[in-house]
Amino acid sequence: MSNQGINVRFPTGHTAFFLIHGVGEQKPFETMDYFARNLIKYFDNQSLPFKLEHLIARRQLSSGSIWTESFVRVSSKNTEQDWLIDIHEYYWAPNTENKISVPELLQWAEQTIDGTSKFYNRKGNEQLLNRLVADNKRKSLFKYRLREVSILLRLFNFVYPALRLASWLILLLIGPFLKGRFLQSAWTLSKQIITPPLVNYLGDVAIYSITDPKSPYQKIRQEILAECQTLLEAIIQDEQANYDQVILAGHSLGSCIAYDTLNLLCIESSLAQDQNKSLLLDKIKGLISFGSPLDKIAFFLRETANEDQYIRQRMLEHLNSFRVKPQFTLQSPYLNQNPVICKLEQIRWVNYYHLKDPISGHLDYYENLENIEMKYQTSWGLKGHLGYWTEPSFYESIADRFLYVSDFVTKLY
Template identity: 25%
Template sequence: MPGQPLPPRIDRQAVVLIHGIGEQRPMDTLREFAQSVVPAIPNSSTPLFYSKPDQLSDNFELRRLTTNEQQASFKTDYYEFYWANLMEGTKVADVWSWIRSLFIRRPGRIPKRLRWLYYAFWGTLAALFALVGLTLSWVVAAWNGLADTGWVRIVAGFVASGLLAYVNNLLTEYLGDAVRYMTPRPPNINQRQKIRQAGMQLLRRLHETDATGTNRYDRIVVVGHSLGSVIAYDLLNLFWCERSGKLPLLPVDALNTAEQKAIDLSEKRISQEQYRQAQFDLWAAQATLPGSWRISDLITVGSPLAFADLYLADGVWSLKNKADQREFPTCPPVMEKNKDGDAFFSFPTKRTDAPRTLHHAALFALTRWTNLYFSSDFIGGPIEGFGPGVENHSLKPQSTKLPFNSHVTYWKISEPESLSLLRKRLELRFPKKHE
């Protein structure tokens, strides 16, 4: 169609999946993900993908899954950024300290979507204390009357030990990962640093070129589930800061369009989809050049970033202030104005080959952000604190009605709506690279 931009030039692309909390085993999450989202090959009896050596990760437990595409198309490699082994040594005291910081506050400072959990927490705690009191009263009475037999002592010991072990496992093996990553206390800094260093190394290697200057990958999509979405956001932010000042020449027309669309979106003069198209056009115009930014999309699934004002900042205003100060990249990026009142997220550079470059928090000038969440998933939700360019999709789970249980079903075959939308936003098929 005349006037429409050409399809992106892609020979090979990569999808990086970042898993969430829990005792994850290497490759289990990635295999399940790929088995669900990889497009079927018509009239073919070959496997959807092959398991090949992962030469980019410094973890011998990992493999890359390469799709078995037709020769007329291109291939997609699936990688897992596995970080669970880097988060060790969590103590119950760490979790309880975090819980106190979340729930010992006024109800008005709790996000509305989580407020019922706030009241449920305090109600459950009160009921638990009452139950413990009644149990202790019964044990003391039974002990005084039947201590000579010893059976009360044995039963009470088993019950107490079992309950303690269960709570300890629940808190440390599941909540513990989130607590330690999202709480920058001194005991947690080393683990946070190791995770980010490993993730940055993977992104650097995905962006490498060969001896001829050809890109290893022309397009990269990062998918983060649960806590993995927070890690994904951090990694893209850090990697952008490292790379943004070294990007090749950005086409002036595409850059001007992206900035104007960002202004129009913020003032509600255009649709979100129009801004997303401007982002993609700016990305595609530079993506295949050496030294380019090849991450076209961030997809967050069941993301705690929905409650960033609770987890990452001290309230809504604190989150906004950090975004205005460019500590947290927003979508669209935070803009500034010159003396003539013109708004922009690029600025002149001293380099003679590029008149303007994007500022250090302008990641989402050319990377699209899609967020999926189930209505019953209270770990995730709509991401509204990072700008109007984040495309939020609220979905109704079809395979479970239990709260929280839907958190681990986003790419299950039993969730066709979620799976279909995820496939659509991954955009795994493009026309073959133009000659």
């Protein structure tokens, strides 16, 4: 097709998208595939001539071990145009897969509910919750309560042993007639069959959100964040690609991992004396959160101190302060000087949510971000939560805000 007569917009510079998937049974390159396929579909609709390549790079884990990263590159067919878009993926699913039992998950839900209730029932803290659900339009988003989930888990925990035994006996009897994926231990398979997806999804959230240093799951959380930060820094420092900007894009729980990684970089940049490292961090230009539970994590799962431990509470707030609105912190005459001086002001944060996505929502707990409500046709629940990946307007919005920077600035003024 000829491009004559068509006003084609071309991306500018070298861009890296750093994708972080959410909960569930994810497969390697699945997130990258979704994002790349729909991004190039957008480019096709724009009549933009491009080529797509699979590239590899040598990387290093936080432990020092060497591995090979695969990523895809979208670039110009015209050698005179120096633009490229690399799509990287941080795959963390194996870290939490089948690591937590149903009784442990139930215990976590109960402790979370009790801790949340105690914190928001304290004198002076009621306003924190009122601010989060002040808008009646968004109040419905909070109907996906942990208390309701806890009831479901409690019921499941009650019938789980009987269901497991019954399914094991049935599989054992019909074993000679099974084939394919069913050719495995009947006991192992019985667990896979009767465990609902909710348990697997909440298991990822439970493992990642446990911040108690005495918990064995704290090590898993630390490993996830360490590898995420290590890969992100390797991408930023890739001399061959020489990126002008790196954009973090996190779906669902992946947005929490992206946020926590940036929060850690804020802490490190407050300590670092190395100007070169600060210049490298300046390359992080964007954070895209979609289907994000960040407000719900802040409401239900954030670590808090006992009512009389105002020093500990202020220290916890300082260490988790990246773009948190001041009104959601403890009002105290002490410890008001935060030692974490965030140096990531250049990051443009865009949050996408849908009213039929029970996980996401308009983010009110944080400041200096743009909330965009998606309007694609979907049903309430999982389809609403996954719809972003295939929604054309989602990729158009991302392109406008991050790929055609000069165009977008011109529109604003």
